[in-house]
Amino acid sequence: xxxxxxxxxxxxxxxxxxxxxxxxxxGERSGVYVxxxxxxxxxxxxxxxxxxxxxxxxGDAIADALRLSEAMTYKAAAAGLDLGGGKAxxxxxxxxxxxxxxxxxxxxxxxxxxxxxxxxxxxEDVGISTxxxxxxxxxxxxxxxxxxxxxxxxxxxxxxxxxxxAAIRAACxxxxxxxxxxxxxICVIGLGHVGARLxxxxxxxxxxLSVCDIDESKRALAERLGADxxxxxxxxxxxxxxxxxxxxxxxxxxxxxxxxxxDVVCGAANNVLSGDAIADRLHERGILYAxxxxxxxxxxxxxxxxxxxxxxxxxxxxVDGIGDALTxxxxxxxxxxxxxxxxxxxLAEERLAGATHALAAA
Numbered sequence: 001x002x003x004x005x006x007x008x009x010x011x012x013x014x015x016x017x018x019x020x021x022x023x024x025x026x027g028e029r030s031g032v033y034v035x036x037x038x039x040x041x042x043x044x045x046x047x048x049x050x051x052x053x054x055x056x057x058x059g060d061a062i063a064d065a066l067r068l069s070e071a072m073t074y075k076a077a078a079a080g081l082d083l084g085g086g087k088a089x090x091x092x093x094x095x096x097x098x099x100x101x102x103x104x105x106x107x108x109x110x111x112x113x114x115x116x117x118x119x120x121x122x123x124e125d126v127g128i129s130t131x132x133x134x135x136x137x138x139x140x141x142x143x144x145x146x147x148x149x150x151x152x153x154x155x156x157x158x159x160x161x162x163x164x165x166a167a168i169r170a171a172c173x174x175x176x177x178x179x180x181x182x183x184x185x186i187c188v189i190g191l192g193h194v195g196a197r198l199x200x201x202x203x204x205x206x207x208x209l210s211v212c213d214i215d216e217s218k219r220a221l222a223e224r225l226g227a228d229x230x231x232x233x234x235x236x237x238x239x240x241x242x243x244x245x246x247x248x249x250x251x252x253x254x255x256x257x258x259x260x261x262x263d264v265v266c267g268a269a270n271n272v273l274s275g276d277a278i279a280d281r282l283h284e285r286g287i288l289y290a291x292x293x294x295x296x297x298x299x300x301x302x303x304x305x306x307x308x309x310x311x312x313x314x315x316x317x318x319v320d321g322i323g324d325a326l327t328x329x330x331x332x333x334x335x336x337x338x339x340x341x342x343x344x345x346x347l348a349e350e351r352l353a354g355a356t357h358a359l360a361a362a
Contacts, residue, residue: 019066020046023116024058027108030101032090034112035062037069038120039085042355045118046086047144047303048072049125050109050136054092065089071270072300075293077348078325079318081304086120088113092127106132110139118142123156123303126248130155144303156302159319161197163298164268166323168202168242171266171290174330176241179323182206187230187240187262190247191218194268194296198246199225210238213247237261249292250274257281266290279341291344294326 021038035058038046048069055061065087073085090105097105113122113136123145124133133146146152168186169179176184184207188199191213199211199221209227211218212235222229230238236251237259245251249271252260257278265272265287272292273279282289298319305315333343 019069021116021119022062022066023112024062025108025112025115027105027111029104030108032093032105032108033058033061034088034090034109035065036088036112036116036120037062037065037086038116039066039069040073040352041084041119042352043077043084044082045121045142045307046072046084047076047121047123047300047307048085048087049123049145049299050088050090050128050132051125052090052092052097052105052127054094055089058091061089061091068270071293073352074345074348075297075300076304077351078291078294078329078344079297079301079322080325080351081300083300083304086122087125088120088122102132103135106135107139110136110143113142114140116142121303121307144306152306155193156299157193157197159302159315160194160268160296160299161201162316163301163319163322164194164198164244164246164266164295165201165205166320167290167295167326168244168266170323170326170330171264171288172242174327175264175288183208184242185210185240186242186244187211187235187238188227188244188246189213189232189235189251189267190245190269191215191221192246194299195244195246196221198244198268199227203227210235210240234259242266245269245272252278252282254278254281257285260285260287262287264288264290266295267292268296270296273341276341279339283339288330289340290326291329291341294322294329294344297322297325 019039023036025034068087069085076083121142130147134150136143137146173179186207187210203225210230211222211227212230212232214232236256239261242264243262245267253274301318329344333340
């Protein structure tokens with residue numbers, strides 16, 4: 001087993017927190033590297049999913065853990081949750097990872113999480129299932145999103161899709177003057193767990209759908225929903241009223257931002273924009289951007305509900321509040337002449353700064 005661990009204290013630019021902790025550990029069973037970034041615990045335990053991905057290098061994996069954990073801090077703060085931000089990533093080996101090899105990796109992840117003594121709580125993310133979280137729970141109690149038969153909340157995709165729909169309605173209200181989706185031209189990019197659920201909800205709302213996925217088998221879902229299938233290689237430029245990126249992050253960059261033919265960008269993917277400057281360019285082009293860390297916060301709310309034992313009504317009230325949160329962001333942006341991304345971060349940073357000052361005074 002190889003472990004590198006560092007803590008960064010509470011200092012940071014603009015009075016906010018840098019990452020508090022970074023753990024890099026090679027699993028003793030699997031030999032696979034696990035990196036855990038704890039960005040902030042100012043508002044509470046850091047919570048964020050564990051991601052299994054084929055990174056080109058350990059450095060890339062560490063960078064992703066740091067980037068994603070920071071995003072989780074903003075997501076929790078903007079959603080009004082008493083949680084900090086953290087993220088775990090694992091370097092997927094070549095070939096299929098299944099059976100005993102997968103079990104070994106999940107047990108190693110559990111050990112890494114447990115070594116942080118509750119400062120970080122893990123959950124599922126890309127490449128990970130609720131069943132995997134059940135294995136992690138064999139090694140640590142600091143885990144949520146385990147199967148329902150083990151007392152967990154199970155698959156978070158239905159509730160996440162509900163939250164994204166609430167955000168889409170708020171964005172449409174802002175741009176088009178109505179939250180109604182019947183007849184609205186929407187393109188969903190990525191039909192994974194959340195994207196597929198979202199497409200089903202939008203189809204039921206009467207939206208005119210275009211969809212795509214790199215997995216050709218998802219065409220069957222498109223046919224069932226009566227949606228047009230578009231080529232994934234140029235889907236970003238699909239002519240529509242609202243574009244909903246629901247695959248991996250970075251879909252909109254310096255090049256693709258110029259290809260957009262939509263009025264609104266509002267999707268489930270994390271880190272939709274390749275950089276903050278893209279938000280400025282969207283604003284210049286008159287395209288309304290709904291910050292992803294607010295749009296997809298229902299996944300976090302779901303496991304927050306499991307952690308704090310909220311009942312279904314309490315959970316759904318928080319999720320439906322995503323639309324209200326986004327409306328406040330749009331209003332603040334207009335009031336202060338900010339992009340929606342800058343306005344959303346401003347609200348989150350105000351809450352974080354208040355918590356940090358309270359901790360310093362205690």
